[in-house]
Amino acid sequence: MLPNDRIRNFSIIAHIDHGKSTLADRLLERTGAISEREMKEQILDTMDIERERGITIKAQAVRLDYRAQDGTDYIVNLIDTPGHVDFTYEVSRSLAACEGALLLVDAAQGVEAQTLANAYLAIEAGLEIIPVMNKIDLPSAEPDRVAAELAGVLGVDVGDVLSVSAKTGEGVEELFERIVADVPPPAGQATDPLRALIFDSYYDAYRGVVSYFRVVDGSISDGDQIRFSATGDRHEVTEVGVLTPAAVAKDSLGPGEVGYLITGIKQIGQAKVGDTIINAADNNVEPLPGYAEPKSMVFSGLFPSDGEDFERLREALDKLRLNDASLVYEPESSRALGFGFRVGFLGLLHMDIIRERLEREYGLDLVATFPSVAYRVTKDDGTELEVRSPQDLPDPNSLAKLQEPYVRAMILAPSEYIGTIMELVLTKRGLQTNMNYLSPERVELTYDIPLAEVVFDFFDTLKSRTRGFASLDYEPIGYRESKLAKVDILLNGQSVDAFSAICHRDKAYDYGKSMVGRLRKLIPRQLFDVPIQAAVGSRIIARETVKARRKDVTAKCYGGDISRKRKLLEKQKEGKKRMKMVGSVEVPQEAFISALRVDSDE
């Protein structure tokens, strides 16, 4: 078994596009883990969507053999971390398996909010931080400014900041040397009882559940009887191994080592992330500190455009859940959209990814209702409940208190945009709590802001108003009472469930007006005038009218072609059967669907 002092475990903390995956590739290449020929671009991002969006969703680990300049051989485990705010909990999982972290920053763009947030997580976890500046080969790089910023943020000397170019390989050798020199070796004892932390699990169709773990104490060997501390389930180890990045089976892994475990279990819930693997015979072992369960922040109704696909949607969600314990859903039915699911997501990106995977990998055509957050409702009689869908909001007259989730949002941006950002945040009901200059040119702004305001279009707006320079991170800070209203959309006096929304009273008019306007363009004209109204309670706040149809007749029966006329009418009648009746108004399902596809027309 390998002595601890020859092992180094580290993560890379980086913002999207700052070159983490490219750097990882370079590290793999340098240690011969993978040849240039074998190298697909960015080997660690295995899913198509990850590659297209340039982000990493699932944490992974790879073991590198590194011979230092003094001739000593090391095993260096790189544990990958996701780079987006929605996946903060995965970052903390990865960090808990490491002793060190590279804080990787683009030399042209500087420190970004998520990088900073994750760096704070790493510092809190007691990790050794190595500041690294990437992309120094770029003509737009500002190494002096960014190095000063990095040093300032971490409270280290500018001289401690490493400069690399993952693209050209410049500085990679020095980086390895720093890792073996600065990252502390793992501390565990091989003779102690086994304690290993599961930091990720995924379901493989052939092998069952594969868990990634880091041995903290003791060792784990092929054939061992083990137990998952939280669930108490006993299993036999059918395979342990390491990823180089190809899976290589090993007889045994000792303290500090990182690898994968297969026991033949089929349910991912049995090998929970954050659980401790212990020896089945040990009853008195203290489990390692686990992780907080990820909590759904954003909820949206997902409905198949074709009602026939409901079962396929359920199966697809079930499959995705095999590898994504954070995905929660329950059946929901809507008069306008039929049967679907209310799905909880970690954030908007998580929602987009899930929707895209459902459509791309499972061939589903989906309609999503407006994202909502979970509101906390206190009724007159003191009972409390959580409302995840506007339809579930009790009668406003019976409500004593309505609370919505708030987050602490950290925005990092060039200081010239302070005014722009303050203006934006004001319209989003944000309250500034702090302003901190990282350098004369860069400022960190902190706000308390309702999550509901952040999850809609805040990030996109922030990006566009700051020409892409601002970055955002946020963390939940609990619930606060708000003046909230439920806006209903009425079609000829009948409420259409899928369009109801809970929003701040000051925003109700905007929502109602835009929804009503959009529907007016989509609802076909009927025999009578159809009023479309937005209402808060019994008060109408916006109104449009679809005027009655005036002409419904075709020009002529062409040269006696009466068959064609009859067939056309029959076809139109068939089309009518697919219409949904809302009261006496006939609405094609496509109209509801188009109305919900916001991005298309705004």
Place this chain on the structure above:
Amino acid sequence: MQAPNSPALADAAANWTGAYVHIPFCARVCPYCDFAVVQGQDDQVGRYIEALVTEISVGGSWRPLDAVFVGGGTPSRIDPGLLVALIERLAEVHGLNPDAEVTMEANPEDWSSEKSDGFRRAGVTRVSFGAQSFDPVTLGTLGRRHGPADIMRAVERARTSGFSSISLDLILGTVGESLVSWEATLDDALELPIDHVSIYALTIERGTPFGRAVAAGGPSPNEDDQADKYELAVRRLGERGFVQYETSNFAKPGHACRYNLTAWAQGEYVAYGLGAHRHLDGTRSWNVRRFDAYLNRIESGESPIANSEALDAIAKEEERLIVGLRRLAGVEAGERGRRWLAGSAGQRLAEAGLVKLTEGRLVVTDPLKADTVAREIVGA
């Protein structure tokens, strides 16, 4: 003289006999047209007429005809002498009743004095000019090759030649046509010595240049604009003594088109030529639409029929109702019509004031909503 919208006339037409003859040739195909037409095939006219004569002869005799309709394409493009041959052949094979109506469609720019006299001598009694508009800009948009003056001249010449009925086709609601322009078109048309007017709202058909333009995001006709213009036409024509007798048709007393009345009464008619539709012995059938295919079939002794459809009794009754409802005279409701009207869809439309029962007839009160009613009747 019977009023064009009289129920007695509408119903009598069910027992009339008709013949349709299709002349597909056009100098230039209009960008809205999706009929069976050909352009640049004028050297094939003789061959085509010969094929028509063959088709008429081979089909064998039926009953003496009450109405003949020579449609297109552009029938006025051919030499009157060729039409003589066709009409004579029809008369020989089927017989032609003494008061038979023989209509031909014509383009104003073709209507020389010689042709006018020639077609009249060939036995044509009624001419329907594709006037479409009196606004030069709108005519240009529609791809027409004539101007307002051509229409006026053509009508005068037809009158001089002694045609007993002269009709104008007008298209409303072309993109770019203003309400004022449409009003002027109506006024100009009504200045002429005509007996009949057909008003068609421009319809965008798939596969036509207009269809492609609209599919590519171009402007399309506006429903409200077309409704306004239609209502204006109904008023203006009514003031000038034209009686509306069908969704699109208006006639002075005694000038309703017999051929069309036959079709709307579910009467029977033979048909010859490219893409022609017939209704014979309770079966509807239609010829192939491709020019060369039609010629090849006739010349090799094969049937030109592409397909046919024999409706069962229920569908046939439905068809009688939906086609008949386009007439202002309405349609004998029959048991099926009464039952439908008493049902939920019928009641809903009756309550909305769209359909009513008058003296045993189902009548659509607003011709602009004829399809709303018909749609509820099919498959009910």
